Amino acid sequence: MSTRPNKTYSGSCHCDSVRFEIATDFPELTTCDCSICRRKNALMVKVHESQFRLLSGEESLSAYQFHTYTATHYFCRTCGIYPFHRKRVTPDHLGVNVFCLDDFDPSNIPVRATVGAGMP
Template sequence: MSEKEHTGSCHCGEIQFKIITDFAEITTCDCSICRRKNALMVKVHESKFTLIQGKNFFSEYQFHTHTAHHYFCSKCGIYPFHRKRVTPDYYGINVFCLAEFDPEGIPIRATIGAGMK
């Protein structure tokens, strides 16, 4: 798949963003927060992520090493993306927040976050 621009948002639309990606793969994670939010994520470099609006609606959550930054909408509660722990210059984007996106046919890789120290 070639790189394309995709737009996304939280449920209420207060947070809106766009990304550019080729969807080489999407990932799951078994860490304590990812298990609970059950998102499928695509990894996008910060240079291919643009926040269109909504920074004032960010609610941020950090845990364990306080390296990753998990963002939620303070109005609707949806998790649209996070700054990654191991690669902080990348975002993990919740693909279910992308407009008109179907993950069918894209390889899914399970990452092991529960054992990270």
């Protein structure tokens, strides 16, 4: 169980076209070994859709789906940065790239490696 209080964090893509907020206590961060996550090398926090708010830039987002077409990975059309994705196994949750959060240091949060490559 996390000892961090639930707090709101702001984030964006590199060019600031896509802005969002999340509320989380950061129980853990995850990496994934599936073909897309391995290539984008993101460090993610899982948040329920009710704890995520897109502030601006919906028109700047491009979506990418593959394999089962359940997960949806979002990228900024301008700068190409991946800020978040809708998860495959828990589609009411998003994986948020913590490197897109403003003034956030992930160094003291446990990281769990997830297996995406072996998912059927």
